[in-house]
Amino acid sequence: xxxxxxxxxxxxxxxxxxxxxxxxxxxxxxxxxxxxxxxxxxxxxxxxxxxxxxxxxxxxxxxxxxxxxxxxxxxxxxxxxxxxxxxxxxxxxxxxxxxxxxxxxxxxxxxxxxxxxxxxxxxxxxxxxxxxxxxxxxxxxxxxxxxxxxxxxxxxxxxxxxxxxxxxxxxxxxxxxxxxxxxxxxxxxxxxxxxxxxxxxxxxxxxxxxxxxxxxxxxxxxxxxxxxxxxxxxxxxxxxxxxxxxxxxxxxxxxxxxxxxxxxxxxxxxxxxxxxxxxxxxxxxxxxxxxxxxxxxxxxxxxxxxxxxxxxxxxxxxxxxxxxxxxxxxxxxxxxxxxxxxxxxxxxxxxxxxxxxxxxxxxxxxxxxxxxxxxxxxxxxxxxxxxxxxxxxxxxxxxxxxxxxxxxxxxxxxxxxxxxxxxxxxxxxxxxxxxxxxxxxxxxxxxxxxxxxxxxxxxxxxxxxxxxxxxxxxxxxxxxxxxxxxxxxxxxxxxxxxxxxxxxxxxxxxxxxxxxxxxxxxxxxxxxxxxxxxxxxxxxxxxxxxxxxxxxxxxxxxxxxxxxxxxxxxxxxxxxxxxxxxxxxxxxxxxxxxxxxxxxxxxxxxx
Amino acid sequence: xxxxxxxxxxxxxxxxxxxxxxxxxxxxxxxxxxxxxxxxxxxxxxxxxxxxxxxxxxxxxxxxxxxxxxxxxxxxxxxxxxxxxxxxxxxxxxxxxxxxxxxxxxxxxxxxxx
Numbered sequence: 174x175x176x177x178x179x180x181x182x183x184x185x186x187x188x189x190x191x192x193x194x195x196x197x198x199x200x201x202x203x204x205x206x207x208x209x210x211x212x213x214x215x216x217x218x219x220x221x222x223x224x225x226x227x228x229x230x231x232x233x234x235x236x237x238x239x240x241x242x243x244x245x246x247x248x249x250x251x252x253x254x255x256x257x258x259x260x261x262x263x264x265x266x267x268x269x270x271x272x273x274x275x276x277x278x279x280x281x282x283x284x285x286x287x288x289x290x291x292x293x294x295x296x297x298x299x300x301x302x303x304x305x306x307x308x309x310x311x312x313x314x315x316x317x318x319x320x321x322x323x324x325x326x327x328x329x330x331x332x333x334x335x336x337x338x339x340x341x342x343x344x345x346x347x348x349x350x351x352x353x354x355x356x357x358x359x360x361x362x363x364x365x366x367x368x369x370x371x372x373x374x375x376x377x378x379x380x381x382x383x384x385x386x387x388x389x390x391x392x393x394x395x396x397x398x399x400x401x402x403x404x405x406x407x408x409x410x411x412x413x414x415x416x417x418x419x420x421x422x423x424x425x426x427x428x429x430x431x432x433x434x435x436x437x438x439x440x441x442x443x444x445x446x447x448x449x450x451x452x453x454x455x456x457x458x459x460x461x462x463x464x465x466x467x468x469x470x471x472x473x474x475x476x477x478x479x480x481x482x483x484x485x486x487x488x489x490x491x492x493x494x495x496x497x498x499x500x501x502x503x504x505x506x507x508x509x510x511x512x513x514x515x516x517x518x519x520x521x522x523x524x525x526x527x528x529x530x531x532x533x534x535x536x537x538x539x540x541x542x543x544x545x546x547x548x549x550x551x552x553x554x555x556x557x558x559x560x561x562x563x564x565x566x567x568x569x570x571x572x573x574x575x576x577x578x579x580x581x582x583x584x585x586x587x588x589x590x591x592x593x594x595x596x597x598x599x600x601x602x603x604x605x606x607x608x609x610x611x612x613x614x615x616x617x618x619x620x621x622x623x624x625x626x627x628x629x630x631x632x633x634x635x636x637x638x639x640x641x642x643x644x645x646x647x648x649x650x651x652x653x654x655x656x657x658x659x660x661x662x663x664x665x666x667x668x669x670x671x672x673x674x675x676x677x678x679x680x681x682x683x684x685x686x687x688x689x690x691x692x693x694x695x696x697x698x699x700x701x702x703x704x705x706x707x708x709x710x711x712x713x714x715x716x717x718x719x720x721x722x723x724x725x726x727x728x729x730x731x732x733x734x735x736x737x738x739x740x741x742x743x744x745x746x747x748x749x750x751x752x753x754x755x756x757x758x759x760x761x762x763x764x765x766x767x768x769x770x771x772x773x774x775x776x777x778x779x780x
Numbered sequence: 781x782x783x784x785x786x787x788x789x790x791x792x793x794x795x796x797x798x799x800x801x802x803x804x805x806x807x808x809x810x811x812x813x814x815x816x817x818x819x820x821x822x823x824x825x826x827x828x829x830x831x832x833x834x835x836x837x838x839x840x841x842x843x844x845x846x847x848x849x850x851x852x853x854x855x856x857x858x859x860x861x862x863x864x865x866x867x868x869x870x871x872x873x874x875x876x877x878x879x880x881x882x883x884x885x886x887x888x889x890x891x892x893x894x
Contacts, residue, residue, distance in 0.1 A: 306855055306858070310858060310862070313862045313865075313866070317862075317865055317866060317869060320869055320870075320873070321869065324873055324876070327876045327880070328880060329880065330877060330880045330881030330889065330891055331891035331892055333873055333876050333877035333880060333881065333889070334877065334881070334889040334890075334891055334892055335892055336873055337806065337870070337873050337874065337877060337886075337889075338892075340866070340869065340870050340873060341800065341809060341813065341870065344813055344866050344870070345797070345800070345813070345816065347862075347866075348793070348816050348817060348819070348820055351820040351823075351824070351859060352789075352793070352819075352820060352823055354855075355820065355823040355824045355826075355827050355852075356823075356827075358824075358827055358851070358852065358855075359826075359827035364851070407892075408892045411892060412892070625893070750893070753893055754890075754893050755889070755890050755891070755892040755893035756886050756887055756889075756890070757800070757809065757886045758800065758801050758802065758803060758886055758887070761797060761800045761801045762801045765797055765801065
């Protein structure tokens with residue numbers, strides 16, 4: 174069934190071309206339905222591939238250019254079960270986004286659907302390709318269609334600003350990737366991931382290898398929105414229309430981390446084997462800083478979509494703390510987390526889009542109590558359940574992922590890590606609960622000087638659509654939440670993730686299969702059970718989240734009782750807001766600094 | 781050739797970054813992005829260059845001739861195509877930003893912050 178692999182990219186890409194050409198001649202409603210059908214068909218393909226990949230990785234050589242004598246001649250797609258899982262997430266979110274976009278825009282035109290399909294093709298290709306340059310091409314394909322999707326509402330200056338920041342920063346990130354590829358190709362003469370890994374393992378690691386790894390890291394971390402490369406993300410996601418934003422927040426960022434892990438394991442694992450401890454330290458530092466920084470910034474936002482943007486940053490950092498452990502369990506945990514958290518983030522983004530469109534505003538403080546309407550009941554329920562679900566509520570997929578991550582951290586000797594993730598998740602989920610309570614229940618006060626954009630109106634232009642969106646649209650996020658719950662209900666999924674993680678990190682078996690066609694024996698699927706740490710972190714997360722929300726709603730009342738006046742925000746809070754200046758030049762300076770630090774550190778490690 | 785193409789690539793790369801970090805005009809930013817992109821072309825072509833090499837056309841190749849690496853040329857070509865798409869899109873965005881916001885100065889496009 175390996176022949177299905179290219180269809181994952183070809184079906185959406187060719188349909189997009191056809192729709193772009195014919196869209197002007199067929200009614201808009203037909204275009205919308207065809208696009209949903211194409212995405213659904215791609216999802217079915219992705220699920221078939223996922224089922225096939227359970228036994229062992231799948232390899233497909235384009236044009237039948239099989240490797241000869243252990244040398245890759247052509248370009249390959251190679252799919253691990255974890256990659257297939259990510260591809261499924263991409264497809265499901267695309268179906269939800271396309272379904273949601275029916276009747277959502279007043280005059281979307283057929284090009285929105287076309288762009289989503291191209292974006293879908295780029296993301297599936299990015300998650301299943303086995304060739305480094307191909308990875309760059311898909312990186313660009315999804316990024317460029319991402320710019321266009323993000324800037325779809327051209328009439329708002331804020332949308333243009335967010336999209337420009339997105340475009341400029343990500344383009345620079347792509348340059349870092351190309352530079353890394355050039356160095357690696359110069360060193361190994363290969364572009365196939367498995368081939369690069371084999372050639373690098375035969376030569377001692379040196380500063381060039383370290384710099385190549387660092388450049389690739391920077392490129393993928395820019396895409397993923399790790400601190401200090403995250404600045405574009407909060408601007409872009411805040412202005413993206415809900416269907417596009419659901420795809421960005423749900424999966425695009427996390428693809429950066431997944432690509433980083435793939436490149437590390439397939440290419441660099443052997444050559445830097447002696448320094449894995451140092452690389453782990455670097456990745457975990459970036460992950461923890463991102464998780465903490467994203468959570469703090471999330472708490473300090475008044476705009477609902479900006480809160481979610483920083484939540485994406487923070488949760489991405491959490492997934493990096495799992496993948497950065499550089500062991501099989503960590504990889505399983507990270508991917509399980511990305512998938513189960515991704516559907517919920519997508520659901521929240523869609524539900525927020527409905528809220529913003531119905532209430533004509535996206536500012537938590539200004540919308541206080543305005544969500545208490547019968548027509549918003551379903552949206553509110555979906556938002557609330559999805560928010561709590563992200564806090565690793567027992568039963569949800571996120572909870573299973575947290576339990577896997579606890580095991581991974583313990584086997585790496587870092588048992589404290591899950592508690593850090595629990596704390597940062599508590600802050601992000603607590604912020605969502607705070608805004609939920611304020612908007613839908615009318616709790617708390619209508620002002621808070623610590624929050625950014627306190628007096629701003631809605632920035633994304635969501636509320637400018639003339640007609641109110643159909644009330645049936647809430648079904649799309651509701652189904653995503655149901656999917657997030659189903660992921661946790663099926664215990665075998667966790668076991669499969671563990672087995673797939675073992676295959677993912679077995680670099681030699683991967684190289685043998687890709688380059689010599691040796692299919693390794695299937696790994697046994699272990700029974701995954703939820704340990705005590707997972708129950709503890711879950712309880713801790715939810716309790717802390719409620720505390721965070723309460724502090725956000727009524728904290729200043731407590732302070733006022735003690736000091737008799739509410740204070741202006743502290744210097745640290747003001748500095749954090751000032752750093753996120755919205756000016757692309759500043760962001761590039763941060764990116765340069767972060768990139769220089771990573772290059773120096775990693776080349777010193779590899780020396 | 782040795783190290784020189786990579787020195788040139790590094791200079792172009794850093795010059796582009798410096799330009800983007802200090803510019804007051806988004807059109808200039810787009811130009812600086814092109815400069816950075818050129819550094820990737822130089823680096824890629826430098827990787828595949830062979831001193832005294834011939835064009836990588838294998839038909840009627842004289843005996844003993846060493847063609848340069850054709851793979852990097854294909855990569856560079858792909859890179860050029862990608863850069864044209866990105867540049868066109870960014871310029872279109874700048875024009876829209878100027879039309880709607882009345883400025884192409886990134887410091888004055890300040891609706892998003894904090």
